[in-house]
Amino acid sequence: MLTLYDYLDSGNGYKVRQILALRGIPHRRVECDIDKGETRTPEFLARNPNGRVPLLEFEDGTCLAESNAILFYLAEGCQWLPNAPLPRAQVLQWLFFEQYSHEPYVATPRYIIRHLGRDHPRARELPERIERGHQALRVMETHLATRDFFVDQRFNIALYAYTHVAHEADIDLAPYKQVQAWLARVASQPGHIALTQV
Amino acid sequence: MLTLYDYLDSGNGYKVRQILALRGIPHRRVECDIDKGETRTPEFLARNPNGRVPLLEFEDGTCLAESNAILFYLAEGCQWLPNAPLPRAQVLQWLFFEQYSHEPYVATPRYIIRHLGRDHPRARELPERIERGHQALRVMETHLATRDFFVDQRFNIALYAYTHVAHEADIDLAPYKQVQAWLARVASQPGHIALTQV
Numbered sequence: 001m002l003t004l005y006d007y008l009d010s011g012n013g014y015k016v017r018q019i020l021a022l023r024g025i026p027h028r029r030v031e032c033d034i035d036k037g038e039t040r041t042p043e044f045l046a047r048n049p050n051g052r053v054p055l056l057e058f059e060d061g062t063c064l065a066e067s068n069a070i071l072f073y074l075a076e077g078c079q080w081l082p083n084a085p086l087p088r089a090q091v092l093q094w095l096f097f098e099q100y101s102h103e104p105y106v107a108t109p110r111y112i113i114r115h116l117g118r119d120h121p122r123a124r125e126l127p128e129r130i131e132r133g134h135q136a137l138r139v140m141e142t143h144l145a146t147r148d149f150f151v152d153q154r155f156n157i158a159l160y161a162y163t164h165v166a167h168e169a170d171i172d173l174a175p176y177k178q179v180q181a182w183l184a185r186v187a188s189q190p191g192h193i194a195l196t197q198v
Numbered sequence: 199m200l201t202l203y204d205y206l207d208s209g210n211g212y213k214v215r216q217i218l219a220l221r222g223i224p225h226r227r228v229e230c231d232i233d234k235g236e237t238r239t240p241e242f243l244a245r246n247p248n249g250r251v252p253l254l255e256f257e258d259g260t261c262l263a264e265s266n267a268i269l270f271y272l273a274e275g276c277q278w279l280p281n282a283p284l285p286r287a288q289v290l291q292w293l294f295f296e297q298y299s300h301e302p303y304v305a306t307p308r309y310i311i312r313h314l315g316r317d318h319p320r321a322r323e324l325p326e327r328i329e330r331g332h333q334a335l336r337v338m339e340t341h342l343a344t345r346d347f348f349v350d351q352r353f354n355i356a357l358y359a360y361t362h363v364a365h366e367a368d369i370d371l372a373p374y375k376q377v378q379a380w381l382a383r384v385a386s387q388p389g390h391i392a393l394t395q396v
Contacts, residue, residue, distance in 0.1 A: 049336075049337045049340040049341060050295060050299060050337050058284075062284065064284070064287055064288065064291060065291050065295070066290065066291040066294035066295060066298075067294075068290070068294050069287050069288075069290035069291040069293075069294050070287070072287060072290055073283060073284070073286075073287035073290075076283055085271060085274055086256075086260065086262070086271070088271075089262055089267050089268070089270060089271035090262065090267075092264070092266070092267035092270055092271075092290075093262060093263050093264045093267040095267075095294075096264035096265075096266050096267050096293075096294070096297055097248065097263070097264060099294055099297050099298045100264075100297045100298065100301070100302075101248060103298070104298075104302070138247075139247045139248050142247040143247060
């Protein structure tokens with residue numbers, strides 16, 4: 001059976017929980033409290049030297065890290081991942097966009113606010129990160145102006161994860177009408193689960 | 199014919215030039231000077247709302263962004279990308295690691311030093327970025343202690359791109375013996391080209 005090393009408040013973990021639920025894949029979940037350093041223990045670092053969840057462990061002990069790599073692996077062969085090379089590469093384009101241009105500016109300010117607190121020294125990073133979060137949302141808004149989903153009629157698990165809780169990162173989605181409509185479309189898909197649903 | 203919108207000093211662009219060279223794929227190259235804002239013009243933003251190179255344009259005008267998505271697309275079906283699902287996902291794991299945990303801490307300090315200058319206000323970001331660059335290199339060093347390449351016996355185009363010029367980001371590779379040996383192995387592969395070779 002697969003083991004998912006996870007943290008319930010993590011949007012990156014949520015991506016994996018979502019695809020596991022959609023596909024009905026049996027697994028066990030091991031909660032790792034990142035605030036208590038449980039992803040930096042020698043045992044965890046032996047599984048993932050980068051010290052991060054989510055991490056997927058196979059029966060034979062092989063581990064796969066990086067939420068979007070796990071998502072791509074678990075979506076292989078189902079309707080949420082296109083087969084044709086170019087749409088498939090476009091899915092990857094948005095997965096890399098999410099990790100490079102969105103996650104550090106939507107997930108990280110949310111982490112600072114919820115886990116470190118507004119009095120923490122890292123709170124000084126918030127204004128710039130939030131401004132870049134808005135830049136990412138403007139890119140998404142532009143792309144969605146002529147489409148219902150990012151690529152074909154697909155589920156968009158990765159970008160949904162942190163975008164739908166952007167308000168927890170002090171990012172107001174009110175100006176992003178297309179993004180709001182898209183969030184509602186994703187949430188209405190059969191099999192959709194909430195962030196903390198396991 | 200494919201068109202590559204590119205910038206010669208970019209390691210992200212280099213990844214695409216490398217796979218195009220390895221596969222002998224005909225293309226034309228359009229140099230975009232990022233320091234002159236040539237990726238933020240209305241014409242460029244119509245191709246990529248995220249305003250970044252490299253960008254691959256197909257004959258019909260379809261565009262594909264994100265260096266690692268382009269790399270994955272162009273490597274499909276050749277010996278540098280494994281076919282089996284798990285090794286393929288492991289390649290993706292290292293591509294996402296490169297964009298999230300390596301590029302901002304190796305490529306960005308290099309950009310600040312070479313393009314903005316050490317007197318620029320953003321130079322204050324250098325110490326923290328460089329420290330996190332070393333964290334990424336320690337992860338790579340650990341992984342390479344028991345392997346010749348990151349996944350199977352593969353080429354590792356993406357991680358090579360900025361790692362081999364880490365000294366230009368004030369990151370000394372001397373402590374990373376495994377990483378140095380791996381860089382030499384990649385550079386000795388048939389068909390390898392240099393960063394600014396077009």
